[in-house]
Amino acid sequence: MIAYFKRMSxxxxxxxxxxxxxxxxxxxxxxxxxxxTRQQxxxxxxxxLTSVQASPGYVQALLRFCGTQQPGSGAADSSPTPYTIQVVTADGTVCTAPGKSPIDVHTDDVAVARGTATTALHDSTAEDGVVMRVATARQNSVPGWATQPFAISIAQPLTVVDDPLRTLSLILLGVAGVGVIGAATAGLAIARAGLRPIARLTETVELISHTGDLSIEIPVDGEDEINRLAKSFNAMTGALAASRNRQQQLIADAGHELRTPLTSLRTNIELLMRSENSGRxxxxxxxxxxxxxxxxxxxxxxxxxADLQELSRQEESGVGRILQIEPLHEIAARAVKRSRLxxxxxxxxxxxxxxxxxGDSRSLERAIVNLLDNAVKFSPSNGEVCISLQGGVLEVRDHGPGVSEQDLAHVFERFWRSPAARSLPGSGLGLAIVSQVAAQIGGTVxxxxxxxxxxxxxxxxxxxxxxxxxLERV
Incomplete structure (x- = not known):
């Protein structure tokens, strides 16, 4: 059953x-x-029944029925009444009104007749099999009965309760059936209406999965949970599209940068091989x-x-990584020591x-080394490179030619190299790595x-x- 439920839509x-x-x-x-309703x-x-039993008229009727006759004789007064009336003595003897079926005597009735209880209310069964509701109350002695105390039981068939309850049961059953059918119909309609945005979301996801087009967006027209999910999905696909674009751009830029040294290598090796093969x-x-x-x-x-690997590692380490507290002054000192060489x-x-x-000590050291390498590269012979760290601001200054104004806007782009630096060694990724490290830890460069x-x-x-x-420092 559970497996079938899980397979359902x-x-x-x-x-x-x-x-x-x-x-x-x-x-x-x-x-x-x-x-x-039944209890009511x-x-x-x-x-x-209690009210009828306390009526003086019914007491006189009982005296007329049983008081002048011996118990069980069946007196001749047969006035029509919906109740069954009988006298119960202390020894359990009963006298029932004419035309009525005697009712089984309950121990509570005998207790009332003996004076140990004042009233009794209970269900009992008549000789003809009818279930009765019986109310018994104690009375004074009856002439002709040796002046012994007795109790009067007034009973009425429980059909006066069961018949309305049976009708009520049919009504409730019908109402419940209509309610369940209505609930099923309404539930189906509500489920269709409520899940329509999810169906639209599913269709869009399937379309993106089939076509690979991350530019497709899900329409958002509200602020409920479904629309929030759609917004999150649009943000996710946007981030994926941007990541894919960056990867494609990185591959294209890397291919462009690799072409020049590979061509030069191939040319040099071919010249060496031709010299060896020709004997010249x-x-x-x-x-x-x-x-x-x-x-x-x-x-x-x-x-x-190496720079490409470092750039890739920086991008991966920035996702879900727990950063530790690191001493920036010690990291900078190690970077200066490496740059002196x-x-x-x-x-x-x-x-x-x-x-x-x-932050991450390795990434921070690599970023500072890149800044120092940039300063070393453009410093004149016997020049000075200054590095200072004050109040969270690390500055690296060289005394070289500086950067042209038109080049300042591009210095942190990947593979970008100014015309003056293209003859110098480097990959054009050093400052891009610094910018990425700064962004990961909430800094700027x-x-x-x-x-x-x-x-x-x-x-x-x-x-x-x-x-x-x-916080523990690692």
Whole structure:
């Protein structure tokens, strides 16, 4: 049954669950109504029987029926009455009104006759099989009965209760049936109307899955849960489309950047192979130049591949990664130590105050190294590179030619290289990696011309001069 329920469509399940819920509610309501009505009718019948028993006229009738006769003799007065009247003595003897079937005596009736109880109300059965409701009350002695105390029982068939209840049951059954059918119909209509936006969403998702077109959007015309889901889906497909566009652009840019060193490598290797195959040996100077050029191109390719891997790693690490508290001043000091090896003739001036940030130490060090490498690349011989860290602002300044105004807007783009830097080694990804690291940890990076010449890179990172006491530093 559960397996079949799981195979049902969502619309069918909602309709079925709604119908079952209404059926249960209607059933309990009908049962409660029936029980309450039955109790009310029983209470009303008991009140009527008690009232009749207390009537002086009925007491006189009893005296006329049984008081002048011996018990069980069946007196001759047969006045029509809807009640069955009988006398119950202390020893359990009964005298029933003429034309009425005697009723089984209950122990409560005998207790009333003996004086141990004042009244009794209960169901009993007559000799003819009719179920009766009996009310018994104690009375004084009757002449001719040895002045013994007795009780009078007034009974009426329970058909006065059962017949209306039977009619009520049929009415409730009909109402419940109509209610369940109506609930099923309404549930189906509501399920269709409520699930129509989901059906539209499903059709759009299937269309995107079939065509691969991430530009398709789901119409949004409200603020309910379905429309919020549609908005989230549109945002997700937009992010996927942007990611795919970035990947395609990265592949295209990487292919463009790889073409030049690969072409140069191929040309150099072909020249070396032709020289070997033809037996016409190249001069040592030319051969050395070709080998040096080949080595430089391989180095450039290695650097480009490493930068691409780092860029890809940065994009992956920015999703769902838990960042730790890191000492930026220590990371910057390590970066300066590495950069000194790349610019042995340069003077490095550092002023690093304590600053702690939430980030990845490897990514932060790579970003600072890239800023320093950029400064080393454009610094003149015996030039000075200054790095400072104050209040969460890390600045790297060189004393080179600076950057032209038209190039400043493109320095953080992937694979972008200014005309003046195309003859220098590099992949054009260094500053793009810095920008990506800054964005991941909520910081910013800018590059501008410094007063007095040179370029000034400013790396702003949120943090504090002391590590938070409630966070463990890794």
């Amino acid at each position: 969502l619309r069918s399940r909602l309709t079925l669950l709604g119908t079952v819920a209404v059926a249960i509610a209607v059933t309990f309501s009908a049962i409660a109504s029936w029980v309450a 009718l029983i209470n009303q019948l008991d009140s009527n 040996m190249l001069s040592p100077v030319v051969r050395s130049e070709l080998l040096t050029s080949t080595k430089d191109q391989i180095t450039e390719l290695s650097s480009l591949v 790349r610019g042995p003739g340069l003077i490095f001036t550092e002023n690093l105050e304590h600053w702690y940030v939430r 800018t590059l501008q011309n410094a007063p007095g010449g040179g370029a000034l890179a400013t790396f702003r990172l949120p943090g504090a001069p002391t590590p938070p006491p409630d």
